[in-house]
Amino acid sequence: MLKIIVVGAAGRMGRHLVSCITRAADMTLCGAVEYSESPFLNQDAGAVAGISPVGVNITSDLAEIIENADAIIDFSTGNVIENAELAVKNGAAVVIGTTALSETETGKLQKMAAENGKIVLAPNMSVGVNLLFHLTEKVAALLNDYDIEIVEMHHRRKKDAPSGTAVRLGECAAAGKDLSYSDNVVHGRNGIVGERTDNEIGMHAVRGGDVVGDHTVIFATDGERVELTHKASSRDTFAMGALKAVRFLMNSNAGFYDMQDVLGLKN
Numbered sequence: 437m438l439k440i441i442v443v444g445a446a447g448r449m450g451r452h453l454v455s456c457i458t459r460a461a462d463m464t465l466c467g468a469v470e471y472s473e474s475p476f477l478n479q480d481a482g483a484v485a486g487i488s489p490v491g492v493n494i495t496s497d498l499a500e501i502i503e504n505a506d507a508i509i510d511f512s513t514g515n516v517i518e519n520a521e522l523a524v525k526n527g528a529a530v531v532i533g534t535t536a537l538s539e540t541e542t543g544k545l546q547k548m549a550a551e552n553g554k555i556v557l558a559p560n561m562s563v564g565v566n567l568l569f570h571l572t573e574k575v576a577a578l579l580n581d582y583d584i585e586i587v588e589m590h591h592r593r594k595k596d597a598p599s600g601t602a603v604r605l606g607e608c609a610a611a612g613k614d615l616s617y618s619d620n621v622v623h624g625r626n627g628i629v630g631e632r633t634d635n636e637i638g639m640h641a642v643r644g645g646d647v648v649g650d651h652t653v654i655f656a657t658d659g660e661r662v663e664l665t666h667k668a669s670s671r672d673t674f675a676m677g678a679l680k681a682v683r684f685l686m687n688s689n690a691g692f693y694d695m696q697d698v699l700g701l702k703n
């Protein structure tokens with residue numbers, strides 16, 4: 437049984453992780469961490485996640501529990517780098533889902549990996565979305581004279597646009613056509629913008645309701661179009677991807693990996 441610690445255990449993703457680990461036949465939750473002022477400290481992580489109690493109370497002291505763990509999964513908005521350092525020092529694998537880490541922070545993680553750490557960092561852990569990244573680059577290269585438009589939809593509370601996933605899709609499409617995201621992506625259209633140019637990649641953000649995340653890449657030409665669509669309906673998809681990343685690290689050498697590595701989608 438793989439012993440897993442969830443950091444950020446009371447967060448939206450943390451609760452899904454606790455629940456998914458409890459259901460996994462090859463894993464057991466051995467620790468749950470939150471920040472030092474969290475109202476959830478000393479509460480059972482299962483109860484906080486809305487499932488049956490799991491006998492693991494939430495603590496703010498990762499150092500105290502890390503010795504036992506095979507891996508930490510960190511989707512916290514706190515001390516991600518310090519947590520990874522502690523885990524690597526204790527021989528535990530590290531899976532990080534937290535987004536918007538700075539280049540400096542990512543560099544620190546790469547350095548830890550070079551010094552014998554096993555680390556997966558991925559801003560989107562969904563298996564389907566990572567397949568969509570892969571397919572988008574391939575199809576953009578194969579249908580290289582088709583017009584490409586990307587449409588994403590998210591719940592009304594999302595603050596940023598386009599989504600990080602849509603940006604990555606734009607990068608994949610650009611890479612497939614030998615273009616660049618910054619030069620070729622056009623965000624929305626308004627007014628007399630003129631005819632579409634061959635090399636532009638349209639990007640459109642739709643907001644409303646409780647949509648977890650929909651992404652479509654459209655490849656259009658005269659007489660037909662091909663659409664690649666992914667729809668997330670539950671945060672479990674990200675949690676299950678994180679569990680796959682843990683299993684991948686158990687059989688890997690030290691290194692810095694992403695979900696394309698985990699899913700064998702490189703090349």
Ligand code: NAD
Nearest residue numbers: 444447448449470471512513514515533535559560561674
């Ligand atoms: P959230 O705010 O619900 O959860 C974050 C949790 O981290 C909170 O419970 C918070 O108390 C906790 N936290 C803050 N500081 C901490 C510290 N020092 N130690 C321990 N815990 C601490 O947010 P969320 O929706 O769960 O998202 C969390 C992160 O995961 C975000 O960066 C989000 O963008 C990212 N995310 C990634 C994926 C993916 O597939 N990689 C999917 C969804 C969300």
